[in-house]
């Protein structure tokens with residue numbers, strides 16, 4: 001077998017394509033593989049598939065997988081055929097997709113690498129600009145997403161995530177049953193739900209099929225859900241409720257600490273579960289608890305509030321919630337009274353938990369995947385890149401058109 005034949009076989013080239021020449025330049029650390037077609041060959045029109053002879057050709061070059069430690073490139077005259085119906089069209093080549101400067105095998109390698117490291121790191125490793133890598137990534141993610149079927153989705157969670165030091169937001173919609181990312185978009189207002197419904201329709205779904213939504217108490221999300229998902233019942237995320245409870249507790253502590261120096265820097269002592277406290281934290285809390293403090297009263301209310309989700313049925317939970325709110329109002333502590341008002345205004349969605357049993361805790365694993373995506377996209381100005389990375393990591397996509405690379409881990 002001569003070298004041209006070896007490379008033809010290794011590249012998987014089929015007639016009429018063959019390797020015409022190999023040019024290896026050690027000083028440039030580069031291998032150029034010239035691919036050509038046999039004289040007189042016909043090519044199918046890319047629109048209708050009717051074969052015709054090459055009208056003329058255009059030379060193109062694609063980066064391929066490295067040849068040992070040397071960069072390898074394929075160059076070919078790509079024929080343009082003259083179809084009776086569609087006129088002059090550039091034919092498809094089997095080793096690359098239209099418009100890409102990389103072979104499909106090289107793109108397959110990139111798709112594996114971006115799962116393992118940041119796009120910046122991949123760009124450095126292969127010596128390409130990161131914008132080219134993002135373009136490849138986005139193409140394959142969009143293509144794989146386009147084939148996804150959302151027609152069976154019934155139960156979703158809506159969650160906002162901050163990126164870039166907390167001042168910019170993206171909203172993610174997740175499928176709580178199949179535990180996959182369905183949709184991501186920039187912003188965190190009610191319009192994000194309208195955008196989700198548009199995307200749902202493009203994936204064989206419709207707004208009416210969504211029956212349960214887990215959300216935080218953001219008025220924008222609540223409004224967006226009511227306006228865009230007519231059959232959906234909202235369940236407020238219990239972890240978000242706990243967060244609000246902790247914020248109310250901390251507001252009481254902050255108000256009280258100027259007159260009680262012992263409260264300074266104890267924020268996390270009060271927020272932790274009693275079982276998770278260190279010995280020194282326990283001792284400090286014990287000392288504070290012996291004093292007649294508002295913070296201690298708010299702390300007791302927090303421990304009591306945690307029991308809400310221990311209630312075994314919705315009726316008991318409803319009574320418990322009403323009692324807790326009565327106690328909060330009786331305490332006279334303004335942050336607790338405000339929180340009680342919030343709870344009373346959202347009681348239906350809070351009590352829905354006993355029916356739907358959904359929370360964002362169901363998707364903890366996916367949340368950490370999305371956080372990883374945010375970390376991987378860090379340093380990029382474009383939040384679309386972040387969303388693309390999140391789809392890749394948490395979207396459960398199938399990449400039919402990216403060749404599997406024998407011998408490389410997938």
Ligand SMILES: [Zn+2]
Nearest residue numbers: 045048083086
């Ligand atoms: Zn045609």
